Structures are given as structure tokens and as C-alpha cells.
Amino acid sequence: MPQLSISLPRLDARGREDFMISGSNATAVGLLDAFPDWPGGRLALVGPEASGKSHLTAMWAGETGARVVAARDLRAADAPMLAEAPVAVEDVDGGTLDEEALFHLWNACATAGNGLLLTGRAAPSDWPVRLPDLRSRLSSLTPARIDDPDDALLSVVLLKLFADRQLSVKPALIGYLLPRMERSAAAAAALVARLDAESLARGEPIGTALARDLLDG
Structure with a gap:
């Protein structure tokens, strides 16, 4: 089904x-x-x-x-x-x-x-x-x-963006995303939106595997 x-x-x-x-x-x-x-x-x-x-x-x-x-x-x-x-x-x-x-x-x-x-x-x-x-x-x-976020703040920004969409993610995902993404809050918002959309399209949870496919694809 x-x-x-x-x-x-x-x-x-x-x-x-x-x-x-x-x-x-x-x-x-x-x-x-x-x-x-x-x-x-x-x-x-x-x-x-x-x-x-x-x-x-x-x-x-x-x-x-x-x-x-x-x-x-x-x-x-x-x-x-x-x-x-x-x-x-x-x-x-x-x-x-x-x-x-x-x-x-x-x-x-x-x-x-x-x-x-x-x-x-x-x-x-x-x-x-x-x-x-x-x-x-x-x-x-x-x-x-306000300057571009450091690692500590960018981690919280990502978690808040996921929470705003009622999404719960594991810390490992945040650790995976940080060194691979553009260092700005706007980029974080765009990335979370892409992950959310791809998760819905595939019918699978947001995790490191999905992020890897999205960022390396």
C-alpha cells in the first residue's frame, strides 16, 4: 500500500x-x-x-x-x-x-x-x-x-529548524551535516527543507543515509 x-x-x-x-x-x-x-x-x-x-x-x-x-x-x-x-x-x-x-x-x-x-x-x-x-x-x-553562526549555534539552528517542522533527528545527523554545509542560517533552512521534502517523497525517516544521498547526489 x-x-x-x-x-x-x-x-x-x-x-x-x-x-x-x-x-x-x-x-x-x-x-x-x-x-x-x-x-x-x-x-x-x-x-x-x-x-x-x-x-x-x-x-x-x-x-x-x-x-x-x-x-x-x-x-x-x-x-x-x-x-x-x-x-x-x-x-x-x-x-x-x-x-x-x-x-x-x-x-x-x-x-x-x-x-x-x-x-x-x-x-x-x-x-x-x-x-x-x-x-x-x-x-x-x-x-x-549578527554574524554567521559558529558550530555550536549552527547545531541549535538545525535542531530548531527540524523541530519547527515537528521532526525529531539524531545528534549523529547534525554532526554529519555541519562540516558539509554552507555556514549560514539561510543555508541551514534550505537544507532542512530539502531533507524534509525528500523524506516525504521517499517515505523514509530523515537520517545520515538520506542526507548522504542528498548531499552527494
């Missing part, structure tokens, strides 16, 4: 207890935890794709009552309302940004005395912003940088 392939829902955990602090992110976490004593009440959280920026932003928002908005959704008319509480704007250098809206939000937060957290991949001075007044303000930001 053919085995059914059932894709289980992902359970993304975003609390502080679900975030592992290591050498690659400890400085960023420390700067985030220093709120509200950020220089000028503002901070930039930067790092590679899938490095934990959204997790840390959600964690900070949950602990401070901050509002979170994607840069692509930011509108100038919303600035006064958003600035009534601390605000996080995610993915500022993602390619879609109303620069006037961010400039208005910056000023509104300053007037209201509320914190502003901005996230992106590159340093704020490298964000593709043309508005001179906004560009000068962004260049003044203190960057809290």
Missing part, C-alpha cells in the same frame, strides 16, 4: 527561551537588551538572511510592547500612530522603502520619546537610501551585528 506524504504545519518558536546566544550574536543581544538606553533611542540590528533578526525583533517587541512593521508596508500617514509606542521596522534595505515615511517615523519617535529599531542585512551606512536627511541619520546609527 503506498505511503501517504503528509506535510505537517511548522511551529515557529520566537521566545527568548528559544534563542541561543553564542559568540556570533552575543553583542547584538546585549545591545538590544540595553533598551531604552540606546544612543539617541535608536538601534540598527543587522546580519545575513535568516540569522535571527526577526526572532530577536519579535522577542524585543514582546518584552517592550513595541510595534513591528515591514519596511515595505510603512506609510508616512501611519508615523504618528506607530510612534505612540516603541517601533521596529524590518528589512529596511530589502528594496522597497518609502524613505519619506521612514524619515517621518524617525522624527515622530524622537518627538514622542519612543525607541526605534531598524533591521537590515548591511550596515546602515550602506543601505540604498537617497534622501539626504534620512541617509545622514541612518549613518549615525549604532549597528548591532
Whole structure:
């Protein structure tokens, strides 16, 4: 009888207890935890794709009552309302940004005395912003940088990615994957997704044999 392939829902955990602090992110976490004593009440959280920026932003928002908005959704008319509480704007250098809206939000937060957290991949001075007044303000930001994960953190990232998909794997699999994969959280997410899909297609559990076939094939 053919085995059914059932894709289980992902359970993304975003609390502080679900975030592992290591050498690659400890400085960023420390700067985030220093709120509200950020220089000028503002901070930039930067790092590679899938490095934990959204997790840390959600964690900070949950602990401070901050509002979170994607840069692509930011509108100038919303600035006064958003600035009534601390605000996080995610993915500022993602390619879609109303620069006037961010400039208005910056000023509104300053007037209201509320914190502003901005996230992106590159340093704020490298964000593709043309508005001179906004560009000068962004260049003044203190960057809290998340680096690519070390072995300890990458192991936890892999285990969390599997757990988010309700998958239980043996430590031997993690040990097999670490020296054979690209050293980034984004690569880990892509690899776990491939292993999950291949496991469902073959109807067999995720283990070292499956990983070997996938990585060597």
C-alpha cells in the first residue's frame, strides 16, 4: 500500500527561551537588551538572511510592547500612530522603502520619546537610501551585528529548524551535516527543507543515509 506524504504545519518558536546566544550574536543581544538606553533611542540590528533578526525583533517587541512593521508596508500617514509606542521596522534595505515615511517615523519617535529599531542585512551606512536627511541619520546609527553562526549555534539552528517542522533527528545527523554545509542560517533552512521534502517523497525517516544521498547526489 503506498505511503501517504503528509506535510505537517511548522511551529515557529520566537521566545527568548528559544534563542541561543553564542559568540556570533552575543553583542547584538546585549545591545538590544540595553533598551531604552540606546544612543539617541535608536538601534540598527543587522546580519545575513535568516540569522535571527526577526526572532530577536519579535522577542524585543514582546518584552517592550513595541510595534513591528515591514519596511515595505510603512506609510508616512501611519508615523504618528506607530510612534505612540516603541517601533521596529524590518528589512529596511530589502528594496522597497518609502524613505519619506521612514524619515517621518524617525522624527515622530524622537518627538514622542519612543525607541526605534531598524533591521537590515548591511550596515546602515550602506543601505540604498537617497534622501539626504534620512541617509545622514541612518549613518549615525549604532549597528548591532549578527554574524554567521559558529558550530555550536549552527547545531541549535538545525535542531530548531527540524523541530519547527515537528521532526525529531539524531545528534549523529547534525554532526554529519555541519562540516558539509554552507555556514549560514539561510543555508541551514534550505537544507532542512530539502531533507524534509525528500523524506516525504521517499517515505523514509530523515537520517545520515538520506542526507548522504542528498548531499552527494
